[in-house]
Amino acid sequence: MTDTLGSRQERKQRTRQSLLDGALELLADRSLAALSLREVTRHAGIVPTAFYRHFDSMADLGIALVEESMLRLRHMVRTARRNLGGDVITKTVATLTDEVLSNTAHYRFLTAERYGGVPAVRSAINTELRLFTAELTVDLARFPGLRDWHTDDLRMTAELMVNSMLAYVMTLLDVDVRRPDQVAEVRATARKQLRLIMLGTTQWRPSTRG
């Protein structure tokens, strides 16, 4: 090994990252369950056995990808939360659209593996999404008009919003990005759907049971 510059630790970290990046790239048209360890190492330019210096298994690598992807998502939300003035819905959908289109691989991975075939990865994604929904629930509680809502109803609403936006993400990823008209169309639909949900909350009677 006369790789490049950096300490041994730094070079190890770099190899680990190229395993993650390569795997994500290969996952563009495949599911994790259909991706082999050998393919990932070949793509990263190391020998198959060296994989084990970085991950216990492909599922382990998958979980690392979940963490990496969810970090992006959280970071986006934190940024979005900072400049919310004006039309919240339009801004939210715009931020989400930009984020997804500039990190398609991560979001394709998240949405595909959410109900995919590797139990440990699936479970990691759903745990993270539950935390994410909980954060949105807290955000919603601060909205005028929702301040006196039951937590249950807030959570139900947050869940509906998260699921709708994830459905939007999936649709967006299937659209041909070279067709801006199609992007605009699914984007308009996403905005309308959020608007419809918000309109629903103005009519919600907290006493309504199930």
Add this chain to the structure above:
Amino acid sequence: MTDTLGSRQERKQRTRQSLLDGALELLADRSLAALSLREVTRHAGIVPTAFYRHFDSMADLGIALVEESMLRLRHMVRTARRNLGGDVITKTVATLTDEVLSNTAHYRFLTAERYGGVPAVRSAINTELRLFTAELTVDLARFPGLRDWHTDDLRMTAELMVNSMLAYVMTLLDVDVRRPDQVAEVRATARKQLRLIMLGTTQWRPSTRG
């Protein structure tokens, strides 16, 4: 072959069906991309090469499973449409819940492969779901209060409902069915979410643009 009774054609049909049934059973904890042709034939009690008498490839079998699953879904909706009087939302969620819980394998397959790794299957599911949403759009157009809506807005609403109900199906499939309290909880949330959407439609201004 001294199988059992029936014409040659009938016995062929029976083998085909046992390939489909066996595959669906094996897909309980795996994605289609991770299921091998040999496994399916082994489970159906035939030799691997005989597979090709029935399907061109595993993707082809997957598409047959999509058709079978979507038939169930359509049949359920047709039944539900017939006795709609009373609380439409409660009845709809009840029918859907019963249907999903008594055909878990089909619905697990549909939801998992919708964004799964086999392009042809994924595309077949999305085509079917688009038709399904179009049917719901027509149903919605007949609702009092929605009669003068634009088709675009009706489609947007139908899509939101279908996506929410599919998210419910996925959640329901992950719940331990021996915990009736948990089933009741996710079911109540599904009902509330549909109710919230319906309440939103009462406030929707058709002039609202995206």
Add this chain to the structure above:
DNA sequence: TGTACATCAGTGAACGCGCGTTCACTGATGTAC
């Protein structure tokens, strides 16, 4: 600064295994006369 030793990321050969697909076949069922 120089030396001796420890660490450890990456190597390369080897393994046994299940895979999809080919091919020529068998023998029960179906059909024509």
Add this chain to the structure above:
DNA sequence: TGTACATCAGTGAACGCGCGTTCACTGATGTAC
């Protein structure tokens, strides 16, 4: 009803291939003195 031939669902041997994982190794980097 009986015979001769065609059809075709399922068989079984064989193939080459990529897979995950084991193991003993190498040699550059890091550390102790």
